[in-house]
Amino acid sequence: MNGHVLRMNNVGVRRGDTELLRDVTWTVEEDERWALIGPNGAGKTTLLRIAATHLFPTNGDVEVLGERLGKSDVFELRPLIGFASAALANQVPEEQGVMDLVVSASYGYLGRWREEYAAPDLDRAHTLLAQWGADHLRDRTFGTLSEGERKRVQIARAMMADPELLLLDEPAAGLDLGGREDLVRRLGELAGDIDSPTLVVVSHHVEEIPAGFTHVMLLREGGIVDAGPAELVMTADNLSATFGLPLKVEHDGQRWSARAV
Ligand SMILES: Nc1ncnc2c1ncn2[C@@H]1O[C@H](COP(=O)(O)OP(=O)(O)OP(=O)(O)O)[C@@H](O)[C@H]1O
Numbered sequence: 711m712n713g714h715v716l717r718m719n720n721v722g723v724r725r726g727d728t729e730l731l732r733d734v735t736w737t738v739e740e741d742e743r744w745a746l747i748g749p750n751g752a753g754k755t756t757l758l759r760i761a762a763t764h765l766f767p768t769n770g771d772v773e774v775l776g777e778r779l780g781k782s783d784v785f786e787l788r789p790l791i792g793f794a795s796a797a798l799a800n801q802v803p804e805e806q807g808v809m810d811l812v813v814s815a816s817y818g819y820l821g822r823w824r825e826e827y828a829a830p831d832l833d834r835a836h837t838l839l840a841q842w843g844a845d846h847l848r849d850r851t852f853g854t855l856s857e858g859e860r861k862r863v864q865i866a867r868a869m870m871a872d873p874e875l876l877l878l879d880e881p882a883a884g885l886d887l888g889g890r891e892d893l894v895r896r897l898g899e900l901a902g903d904i905d906s907p908t909l910v911v912v913s914h915h916v917e918e919i920p921a922g923f924t925h926v927m928l929l930r931e932g933g934i935v936d937a938g939p940a941e942l943v944m945t946a947d948n949l950s951a952t953f954g955l956p957l958k959v960e961h962d963g964q965r966w967s968a969r970a971v
């Protein structure tokens with residue numbers, strides 16, 4: 711795999727006359743942790759869905775975990791990719807049990823109960839729920855969970871199959887301040903662990919970039935404003951161009967913040 715987890719070359723996505731993405735050239739190496747930041751409609755989710763092999767681009771080349779999209783069996787690739795998004799959460803039936811949802815990820819389907827789950831898989835599901843602060847929810851159904859609780863359970867599920875690449879679309883959206891800070895701290899711990907999968911997290915807010923995230927891509931109107939090491943990309947000029955208003959950017963050594971000037 712020569713270290714490249716993701717490689718995109720001149721990727722574009724077009725729907726009718728609308729360009730959802732254009733000229734995206736991007737490489738992600740194994741030990742990198744990326745945040746994709748941009749305003750509503752910038753194309754972040756579209757880009758993440760391509761990385762997850764859920765969407766084929768209209769043009770350009772994509773390699774995920776060394777396999778070329780269009781030339782490989784995505785059903786062999788997908789178990790190696792953990793993916794959590796609001797769209798996936800919406801596909802989970804309300805009555806789905808939390809444990810079933812998490813443990814079934816290693817069996818390749820969306821949470822149907824099987825009698826023959828292996829004990830090590832059940833143990834791993836418990837451990838992951840605990841790691842994401844959701845162990846107390848394991849006897850609940852997905853439909854009874856709050857927004858923040860759903861996010862934690864979804865991340866535990868995405869981690870279940872021990873992925874090589876973990877893609878999280880707006881994991882902190884809809885969380886209150888305490889919930890956001892708790893989740894961002896846990897993501898920071900994951901980022902700092904050398905055994906963690908390669909991470910790509912989408913957000914609208916620079917405050918949600920966890921500590922330890924090494925790289926940032928800024929997206930606006932389907933195009934890359936800048937992408938690379940966080941300390942080079944996260945300038946006031948770049949952020950202002952991305953969000954279309956003059957911004958002041960601060961970094962306290964761990965986390966970023968931005969506000970209008
Ligand atoms: N099938 C489609 N046809 C036309 N436009 C589409 C289609 N799917 C998405 N779009 C548009 O493409 C743009 C990019 O959408 P995308 O969901 O990737 O953006 P995003 O950066 O994730 O936005 P948000 O932060 O609001 O979730 C949006 O303007 C959206 O309305």
